[in-house]
Amino acid sequence: MTRNAVSIIDYFSLETAFAAEFRRLLYNLQHAAKEKELKAVLITSSMLSEGKSTITSLLAVTAARKGLKTIIIDSDLRRPVIHKLFKMERQHGLHEILSEEVPAKSVIKKTSLANLDVITAGKISAHPAEVFNGPAIGRLVEEMKFYYDMIFIDSAPIIPVSDPLYVANEVDGVVLVIKAGETQREVVQRAVDILKSNGFGMLGVILNNMTGSLPYYYDYSYYGYHYDQKPPGLKRDKKEKKAADKSGKPPGNKDKDIDRDKIPSEEK
DSSP states (O other): OOTTOOOGGGGOOSSSHHHHHHHHHHHHHHTTOTTSOOOEEEEEESSSSSSHHHHHHHHHHHHHHTTOOEEEEEOOSSSOOHHHHTTOOOSSSHHHHHHHOOOGGGTOEEOSSTTEEEEOOOSOOSOHHHHHSSTHHHHHHHHHHHHOSEEEEEOOOTTTOSHHHHHHTTSSEEEEEEETTTSOHHHHHHHHHHHHHTTOOEEEEEEEOTTSSOOEEEEHHHHHHOTTSOOTTSSOOHHHHHHHHHHSSOTTOOOOSOOGGGSOOOOO
16 A cells, blocks of 8 residues: 555544534444344445445444444455555455454454454455355354454445345344435335345445435334335435535535545445
8 A cells, every 4th residue: 555545534523514423323323223232233235336335434433433442344355445445455354264264363454543443355256155155254243242342344235246145144233325316216125125035134224425414324114114205315306406506515514624525435
């Protein structure tokens, strides 16, 4: 990686409305599983380029700054992004733990935050499902629960590939990221159906719109049982659009202290 490269941590100021949304998001996630301990969360999306890796990273940064010992695991072995967001080497990560029985402690990478560590994807795999199809991923999650308060796992999209299903079976809950205004409702419904049909504990969905005041958190039942209603943020009404056109940003966006264009972004 480039010397003195700046990671996503450096662009995330606590004194912004943007950061406040992630604090609310973390609070809602922690209280979503009312009857069981919530430590390991899988974050996925329906398709590519919905912002799941960025959401995963910023949630983890938020948890770490709250004082929770936190780790991110990049389980997208096809198109890993987490190492780019944190400006670290991809090599020696999850793939080596699962397929070569390398001890997890030997591949954990430190960040500039004392409470935040990362396990990068490691070697790119042409057949990740074969890597995940075994007991190793379950053992890893259980081991990390012993050392960490929160575990955020960034996975491949749920519709194109089956890899996330193997990981979802080992976590305490799943969060689905939706890119507001772009992801079609039929596509989201298909992703929800896949998760529901396999009996995974779905904590909720996150509407993500990098140019708006989102993300916001919505309870899973809103999508699961009333999906015929268009969720807020997927399409603005004329009044909102007019206000956005005049100001150059969506209504309610008072986050003037963060330049989102400078946040390291996910590759398409």
